[in-house]
Amino acid sequence: MTSFTRRSFLATASAASAFGLLSSPGIAQSKDLVVGTWGGTFGDLLKENVDEAILEPAGWNVLQEVSGPVPRRTKLITERTQRRGSMDAALLADFDMHAAAKVGALEELNADNVASYNNILPFLQKKHSVPLIYSAHAIVYRKDLITTPPESIAELWNPAYKGKIGLSDFLYTSNMAYSAIANGGTLSDFEGAEKGVQQWKDLDAKLLPSTEAVGQALSSGDIWITIISAARGYSWNKSGIDLGWVIPEEGAFPAVYEAAVPKNARNTDGGMAYMDALLNPRAQAAFAEKMGYLPTVKNGSISPELEAQIGFTQAEQNRLWQPDLDFIMENQASMLDSWNRTLKG
Structure with a gap:
């Protein structure tokens, strides 16, 4: 079953502009950002370290659409023929995301639309998704x-x-x-x-x-x-x-988990902002410290003691x-x- 969690704005649109998250100055943008994700511990981790710590202070209003991976992948693929989909960002395992990319459901990502794209570790870099965690x-x-x-x-x-x-x-x-x-x-x-x-x-x-x-x-x-x-x-x-x-x-x-922006997202700017936030070194450090997933970016840093516990x-x-x-x-x-x-x- 799919559920939504809604949180109010914590900042004004001027704050979003300061963070460079608005793509078209002078054009009103929807600030609701719908993210298809897992719930439970992982959803809470995203809420605390990505939604509330990075995106909401920049003016985005994040709504988590919580479901299992099979219905989420199915929705991502079946909705691709619609003018507007129901998600602005989707999180899935790499093999599920691969299926969505193969049928043309995902936006192409690069350093032009995701500021931190070039920080991704080379072996995890892909054209249609960003890696948020791996183990x-x-x-x-x-x-x-x-x-x-x-x-x-x-x-x-x-x-x-x-x-x-x-x-x-x-x-x-x-x-x-x-x-x-x-x-x-x-x-x-x-x-x-x-x-x-x-x-x-x-x-x-x-x-x-x-x-x-x-x-x-x-x-x-x-x-x-x-x-x-x-x-x-x-x-x-x-x-x-x-x-x-x-x-x-x-x-x-x-175990590689990725994030992507559907081609028919209602809020592509918000989806791209979410991609960048997931790659933020602070968020990556939280994924490592709280859940044991290794950083996916070159500028991610964890202590040698933690590396010894969670690394390979x-x-x-x-x-x-x-x-x-x-x-x-x-x-x-x-x-x-x-x-x-x-x-x-």
Whole structure:
């Protein structure tokens, strides 16, 4: 279900001009800015460190349209034929954003319309989106309940953990990638993935509806092991859950989340302002400190101590998979159908 959160203006239009966020002097601009995003902890983080800290003082009135990634991606793609869409900025995982870019739903981004564009780390730079956070979907586990770190993805199917394996419904793509690799597939061929998903069902794996639900299940001991971003493992550790995370020997699925401006946005200026705000070093530092996601910009700075906790060694970086985004785009509907049919049928 989609919901809206509205906050009043905190500054005048002159403040927006001072920040360079109005594109056409003398022309009245709508200051409402609709952002399609996740809710929960992440939505709160955006509200505090992007909306209230950067955009509202510049005169923008940010409205969060909260939904799951599948309906948000679907809306972004299906609305592209309409004269005006319902979002001015949309946040999605990289593979979802890739699908929207492929059908021409997104504005092209560059240093002319996003001031901080050239600060993006080169390996994360794209033409139709900006990276707001990145980490990796690793194996996260309760250290007090699983005392030997799981070195292989095979541990995700260990019969000793029957009834204690947790799977985020949101992360079905990453979960199926793990399942494919475990069963002889590749990132361009998910053959074997359904077999692994069926094995999870046989092991009474718990299907959880949100990231927050995964954290709650780990906290209660309802689950012991899961696939979730290493960043989440860090942030939940801070809340007092005794968690470890590993990049297994077979590798791990990158966790890159991006933002884009629909071509038919009602407020393109606002969307571009949002892109720039997400890349602000202060916002990037907050993403790192509060949620454990690594900065996506060259001028982002975190302490060596934090880097040691949330970063990846060179060996771990070398093991991160390179997803075939075209394959995922072409097969995502069938993957979701297989996922739902096996675990929910």
